[in-house]
Amino acid sequence: MPTPKDPPKARRAPLTRDRVLDAGVVLADAEGIGAVSMRRLGRELGVEAMSLYNHVDGKADLLDGMLDRIVGEIECPEDDTDWREQARRRAISAHAALMRHPWAASLWTSSINPGPQRMRYMDSALRSLRAADFTPGLLDRAFHTIEDHLVGHALQALGFPLDPDEMAEVGESVLRSFPVDTYPDLAAHIRYHLEPHQEAGGFEFGLDLILDGLERLRGSG
Amino acid sequence: MPTPKDPPKARRAPLTRDRVLDAGVVLADAEGIGAVSMRRLGRELGVEAMSLYNHVDGKADLLDGMLDRIVGEIECPEDDTDWREQARRRAISAHAALMRHPWAASLWTSSINPGPQRMRYMDSALRSLRAADFTPGLLDRAFHTIEDHLVGHALQALGFPLDPDEMAEVGESVLRSFPVDTYPDLAAHIRYHLEPHQEAGGFEFGLDLILDGLERLRGSG
């Protein structure tokens, strides 16, 4: 029935690992990581769930691949500014990437197989510290402390409602559900967060505390 | 058939919310949070899954309740030592509790409804900072920065193999799977972690960096 020269009818692009990972990221961004099942992702790509196994080594591998795409968004400064400025910019870029893709931070902490982009990111961060003459022991602590703050802040910020409406709702409900007299400081804390503040900047605040402390130890070590 | 006076045959204790939560914690500690399903937990208690709904408001409520039990293990210093020592001891106790129950840290960041123990913990931490005359804005930042570090370090430490055998295996496998010449600093980092170091102390290191910085700002604010 088709003519010898197949007219370019809207024929599906062939499935590839890249297309599967892309679709996974799009789906997770749009509906949360909970929506990313093999069956649902297959449907999104116009294919049965089982076809995905030809391009991805099971669900864990799919999630690893999706995470590495997000890590690829992190900008690693490679110029010759001082270590502090480099660490600061890299951490802020990483934090922003995790905030753009709310599902990625928990994969960051649980993934055991670093992908290529994660390796690039880690190597860059470690090189920058070594170039600043951090001693091996201090270098390790510096790297991990920055990582801890990065992922800790992202997860804490993502775990609690961002938009003011939701915050108001949750805050009021908590305030109603417990004896304000028993926990007056918690009550004050919630009220503080119900008022408009410059919520942003919390990440940089802690980051600078850490970087200042590291610079001090670097000098004295 | 049973005599009027029921002999105390091994009759099942009646199900209560406490017993359900206890069983959940025991199961999660033993086999991981992935093993905690309504069906499996029911089986563990000698009951059908649906019975649990009489004592718990669905799975989310079950997990909230389990988390709050772990938060209850945290020791909140209430004496009149200085704020720094109090914050330090509370954070170390909280961190230890999260490390004892590896499944709890991710619930900590994702739970939206603080339980009674979480309220007690937060109120104690906030009160201690207020008593040290932290300004409202700085108090909020101090509290959240300590929390970020706490949860970030726990999740990062739990996400990577603790015992040396597993570490060796994963480390070697990563070292084999990437071009060492391309990422020499990452290679050095992995090798560093393959040698025996005093792995402990990483949490306190970052914590002290943060507390030192906060004390400095408190004085100058």
Place this chain on the structure above:
DNA sequence: ACCTGAACACCGTTCAAGT
């Protein structure tokens, strides 16, 4: 009041079968 059985709409993954 508490527990159960059956049912609904899902999961990840394996495997033999198709093209």
Place this chain on the structure above:
DNA sequence: ACCTGAACACCGTTCAAGT
């Protein structure tokens, strides 16, 4: 080489029925 259908052993939750 890639995709599919059927199957297996699971999920959380609802609901009518039992005691």
